[in-house]
Amino acid sequence: MQYDYLIVGAGLFGAVFARQMRDAGKSVLVIDQRNHIGGNVYTEETEGIQVHKYGAHIFHTNDSNVWQYVNRFAEFNRYTNSPVANYHGEIYSLPFNMYTFNRMWGIVTPDEAEERIRQQRDAARITAPKNLEEQAISLVGTEIYEKLIKGYTQKQWGRPCRELPAFIIKRLPVRFTYDNNYFDARYQGIPIGGYTKMVAKMLEGIEVRLGEDYLNRKSDWDSLAERTVYTGPVDRYFGYSLGPLGYRSVRFETEVMETDNYQGNAVVNYTDSETPYTRIIEHKHFEFGNQPKTVISREYSQEWQPGTEPYYPVNDEKNNALYARYKALADKESRVIFGGRLGTYRYFDMDAVIASALEATQRELEGDGVQ
Helix, strand or coil, X not given: CCEEEEEECCXXXXXXXXXXXXXXXXXXEEEECCCCCCHHHCEEEECCEEEECCXXXXXXXXXXXXXXXXXXXXXXXXXXXXXXXXXXXXXXXXXXXXXXXXXXXXXXXXXXXXXXXXXXXXXXXXXXXXXXXXXXHHHHHXXXXXXXXXXXXXXXXXXXXXXXXXXXXXXXXXXXXXXXCCCCCCEEECECCCHHHHHHHHCCCCEEXXXXXXXXXXXXXXXXXXXXXXXXXXXXXXXXXCCCCCEEEXXXXXXXXXXXXXXXXXXXXXCCCCCCCCEEEEHHHHHCCCCCCEEEEEEEEEECXXXXXXXXXXXXXXXXXHHHHHHHHHCCCCCEEECHHHHHCCCCCHHHHHHHHHHHHHHHHHCXXXX
16 A cells, blocks of 8 residues: 555545644545645635635634644634625625614614514414524514525525525524624634635645546555545445435636725625525625725525535435435445545534544544554
């Protein structure tokens, strides 16, 4: 064997695993089917602007160990995620807070806002929310649900809100303060110079081969290493033998604009059902850019189809049950570690991906991995 570990995927999980193992004295080879490192956090410079090629990525965490870890590889700016919602030209603050409630109802105190939401929740007669629609109404009332959640969510997930599980919306911040910070996290920001620069730093001194599809020559690749770390779709690893899992995919239309400021904010969500895209990202605002031009990306959510990039899992009851069967197969692959969003079929934030990679390497080094 030429290597201790073959790592399939140069995204965050693969890069962190590779770094930790290399620092522990292990020999590592990283491959990726794309022509770049970084996975979905990949950034690319256009007009002097770091463009998030696969959608907005704002790093945030409450885990001080993870925060200290990423700061080994990049300096982070002070960017605070403060998206806004555009509903037929009406602008609302996201997350839902007192600015949102004031714009919606003309109220100014938390008591007034809580009372308005309570009235609407009581009128809807929701006690134990059974789906996303009921969960959303219980959190913010009927009017905000209809204007700012329903259309956007149905575009994002490609199905009616009544057919989506309640837990999806539980991540949505709702607060009765004038606070536009979307995340309730101790640490937040974006790596100066982009995520690609940060991941490249993680992979310094490590052999990386791009444009290589592991599953097309699986036996050849496996013969190179004692252990394999696989971060691709778990169902594809097993040839979709139990049927395909459900994913959402995202398509972007990116355009250079002959203006220095297109929308005044990094992220604007279009929450009506008629606008075909879910949001517009203006990338320069992630790093407080003052370039003479700007770059925007219109984001379209779509159902995953074979041949397109899966972005995140659809963790409904049906798909979770199917994943449990794939997980049973994965547990029998003694030489393979499955990791990342796609390898474990979990909707991970970036900090959770990094934490899981650190935990996986620790288990390997302390347990029965490559000696």
